[in-house]
Amino acid sequence: MAFCSFLCGGKTSNRREHRKKSSMTWRVFSLKELHSATNNFNYDNKLGEGGFGSVYWGQLWDGSQIAVKRLRVWSNKAEMEFAVEVEILGRVRHKNLLALRGYCAEGQERLIVYDYMPNLSLLSHLHGHHLGECVLDWGRRMSIAIGSAEGIAYLHHHATPHIIHRDIKASNVLLDSDFQARVADFGFAKLIPDGATHVNTKVKGTLGYLAPEYAMFGKASESCDVYSFGILLLEVASGKKPIEKPSPTVKQAITDWALPLARERRFEEIADPRLNGKYEEAELKRVVLVALICAQSKPEKRPTMLEVVGLLKGESKEKLSSLENDEMFRPEPAMSCQGLSGPDDNSDSITEEKDSRVDLKQETNSLPEAAAHIS
Numbered sequence: 001m002a003f004c005s006f007l008c009g010g011k012t013s014n015r016r017e018h019r020k021k022s023s024m025t026w027r028v029f030s031l032k033e034l035h036s037a038t039n040n041f042n043y044d045n046k047l048g049e050g051g052f053g054s055v056y057w058g059q060l061w062d063g064s065q066i067a068v069k070r071l072r073v074w075s076n077k078a079e080m081e082f083a084v085e086v087e088i089l090g091r092v093r094h095k096n097l098l099a100l101r102g103y104c105a106e107g108q109e110r111l112i113v114y115d116y117m118p119n120l121s122l123l124s125h126l127h128g129h130h131l132g133e134c135v136l137d138w139g140r141r142m143s144i145a146i147g148s149a150e151g152i153a154y155l156h157h158h159a160t161p162h163i164i165h166r167d168i169k170a171s172n173v174l175l176d177s178d179f180q181a182r183v184a185d186f187g188f189a190k191l192i193p194d195g196a197t198h199v200n201t202k203v204k205g206t207l208g209y210l211a212p213e214y215a216m217f218g219k220a221s222e223s224c225d226v227y228s229f230g231i232l233l234l235e236v237a238s239g240k241k242p243i244e245k246p247s248p249t250v251k252q253a254i255t256d257w258a259l260p261l262a263r264e265r266r267f268e269e270i271a272d273p274r275l276n277g278k279y280e281e282a283e284l285k286r287v288v289l290v291a292l293i294c295a296q297s298k299p300e301k302r303p304t305m306l307e308v309v310g311l312l313k314g315e316s317k318e319k320l321s322s323l324e325n326d327e328m329f330r331p332e333p334a335m336s337c338q339g340l341s342g343p344d345d346n347s348d349s350i351t352e353e354k355d356s357r358v359d360l361k362q363e364t365n366s367l368p369e370a371a372a373h374i375s
Contacts, residue, residue: 026090027102031109034058034068041070052078052187057116065116066101074108081187082110088186092159096151098174098184117182119175122232126170126239138279140179141236145287146312147181148173152229153305155183156222162192164220168228169209169242170235190220208242208253212297223299229308230294234258237287239272255295262288263331286314289323296328 037058038045047055053072059065071078082103089100089112101113120129122144125136136144155163165172166188174182188204201220203210211227213219231242234254244252261269267285271277290311294302303311311319 026100029102029104029111029113031104031106031111033060034104034111034113036061037066038068041068052081058113065118067114067116069112069114071110074110079110082112084189085112085186088163088189088191092155092163094151094154096147096181096183097154098182114184115176115182117174118177119179121171122173122175122181122236123170125175126235127241134274136179138275138283142280142283142287142312143179144173144175144181145233145236146309148183148232149229149305149309149312151181151183152225153309155189156225156305162222164190164192164222165225165228166190166220167205167209168225168232169206170232173232192222211299213299221299222305223302226294226302226305226308227299229305230291230296230302231255233287233291233294234270237272237284237291238270239274255292258288259292259328262292263329282314285324286312286320289320289329292328293323293326 035041037060038056041054041056045056045058047057047067049055053070056068056070057065058068071082082105086100086103089098093099098117099115101115103113104111119125125133152165152168155165163186165183165186167185168183172183172185174184176182190201201218203215203218205214205228207215209228209231211224214221214224214227231254234240235242238254238258240254240257242254244254244257246252258270261267267281267288268277270288271279271284290303290308294308296302307319310316311323314320
């Protein structure tokens with residue numbers, strides 16, 4: 001089977017050695033153990049459901065809480081996504097990446113076990129189940145922005161080999177008990193060989209977050225994640241979705257809305273109204289400018305994620321001043337902002353075969369908890 005050939009067989013000793021060197025703590029779970037933890041995958045334990053299957057809350061014998069992702073239907077495609085996610089999560093360990101607890105592969109059952117995130121996903125707080133609670137004050141939003149950036153920077157610059165996530169979005173940023181960000185869902189991730197600038201691949205991901213060069217030509221690189229992260233930053237600052245519908249017949253990308261306001265230095269109009277004006281003006285401006293520079297159409301002009309982390313932290317006044325004076329932020333009322341926009345489509349998400357995953361409307365209204373544990 002694809003899973004066994006990918007993770008087992010000749011790679012077993014290598015994997016064990018890698019796990020030993022990296023002090024990894026994940027393990028193989030038995031199906032019986034996960035049945036017991038989730039009360040036989042009881043409906044009352046279901047956190048949500050997506051295109052992949054269902055996610056369940058569970059509790060192990062030692063009292064620790066887990067989230068169990070259970071594939072709905074076995075297939076070669078699902079098997080490969082499962083294997084890729086387990087392999088990549090088994091390689092990495094960072095405070096801002098969702099930790100792998102283990103996996104189970106018995107018969108045609110494929111399950112991945114993660115730490116349970118009690119505050120669910122960023123999506124659920126910005127657009128979903130927890131929208132009305134408004135617990136994301138500005139301090140927490142800045143922490144989430146910086147933490148997410150540090151997690152992605154680790155994938156791009158410190159993991160060996162480097163990793164492209166390919167599906168950075170609000171539902172894939174989970175929040176622990178302290179509202180610290182954990183980037184999740186590595187089913188679409190790609191390993192980048194040393195020396196390679198990009199990989200050519202079929203397009204996967206969610207519309208509204210896709211970099212233009214990736215959506216049109218299938219060129220996946222670290223810069224594609226940077227673009228997606230720029231969209232995510234604008235979401236965090238504004239509370240708006242990546243693609244809004246001002247009217248039934250009109251769609252507007254968040255960048256097309258935010259860039260003219262940034263050029264006119266009207267940052268207060270970009271801030272999420274639910275903040276009630278309670279934010280640091282300098283930090284808001286910094287987040288918006290970094291977001292837009294990340295989400296520009298030309299990949300060669302986007303910063304690296306290491307640079308993004310430094311900019312968000314305000315580590316260099318010179319770099320921030322240079323960013324503010326970038327030509328894209330010069331007032332040009334007659335200039336179209338379409339160069340920032342991603343591709344338009346009647347659906348909100350696409351995979352390799354262009355079939356629908358979980359669209360943004362579903363994520364917002366019916367899958368807050370599922371989104372919190374890998375969409």
